[in-house]
Amino acid sequence: MAHVQLTRHLFTFFPQLEGRAIEVEATTVAEVIAELEKLAPGIAFYLCDERGRLRMHVNVFVGEERVTDRKTLSDPVGPDAKVFVFQALSGG
């Protein structure tokens, strides 16, 4: 099971995810987001555009490594990996 930690910004839109341990069966980042979508319908379109690409101002890390494939999200996710979803620091 991958352990997912979300930026608290997302709890504004998906309060059902706040305060709970998010664990999903996934072997790639794409599968992580697909599982998140099952838990919180609509969240995938917050993280990715309609082409399935990570939005420009969203960062995903597997462990301490930022994912490299932002187009198809093929970066592997190990059995006990920690996956972090952050907003990029780009606001004002």
Add this chain to the structure above:
Amino acid sequence: MGERILVGTRKGTFVIERGAAGAFSTRLAGHAGQGVNYVVRDPSSDTLWAALGHGHWGAKLSRSEDGGATWRDASQIRYPEDARYLAPPMPDESGDAPGGTTLKDATLLKLWVIAFGAPGEVHVGTIPGGLFSSRDGGESFELCRALWDHESRGGDVSKGAGDATTHWFGTPASEGEFAPGIHSIVVDPRDSKRILIAISTAGVLESTDGGASWRSRTKGMINDYLPDPTAEWGHDPHYVTICRGNADHVWQQNHAGVFYSDDGAATWRHVSKPDVGVKFGFPVAVDDVDGKTAWLVPGKADMQRTTIDGALFVARTSDGGQSWEQLRSGLPQTHAYDVVYRHALDNQGDCLAFGSTTGNLYVSVDRGDSWTCVESNLPPIYSVRFA
């Protein structure tokens, strides 16, 4: 007096209400901290709709069924997988399509305007230039293919650009890219199949069959930034609206001036009066009954985009733009640099309201003769609509 004014700002949705005693009250009604490009009420359902621009999470539609007390995400607008368009190249792109353009996969960059037709019809204008329509009250939206594949844009380029060329340009309002945007959607109150839209930067188009076909409505419009000032395409209307009581009267604040039509946009007349400050600006409002009466909030030329000489005024005509009055009572006349965006002026009966990028909200209950500053510290205001 309109009972409610909906205000979309860079940091949330606000509702301004006027009580029986005439006092205004303001409340933050939702989307705190979020960019709200447009907020409007569907008169047939009483639903409030908001077009959001999350800095990180993309453009989202939001709706409220309880007057703004609570909001929820609506069905979201997505460009279909095969939606592609010819775009001006970014600096790091090759521009390998004809005319130096780049064939791009469309993704939703911005939700810019929302309009309503017959009960259940919701139209949304977006960047990069797609019109999305719903016939089921907003439960689902469909890209208007006839407009998306319009010949002026190169036709259907979903399978490749070939030798197609586009006559549409872009707008800096495109959230980091340079793409065309639909900011004005006008549905004829007499016939919901007649729709006018305006695009920065392409022009004005009309459909008389509910969006199945479109033709340009730019005859009489001029520009001052293309080799041919009367070219059919490439115009930059900033906002187009109609007289709700007489929809043959159509007004347009354009980048290059003010235009008026009394034949349903078949032909336009240039009615700028630079000697009284009427030329550049973004919004225009038209009287509900008298199509010759309109209001503008002029700015100083496209190079500056501020008030003229630091003094804010509203311009009003009652003769179809032959003459203009400057209405200044109650508006700041020194060190005022308010810019009023295209959706931030509205009217209802004798009442008008407008908001500025410096967070000021002004209301008039006497057709613009005098103004009251209702709020002066709001976030930058994008949209003002009576509800």
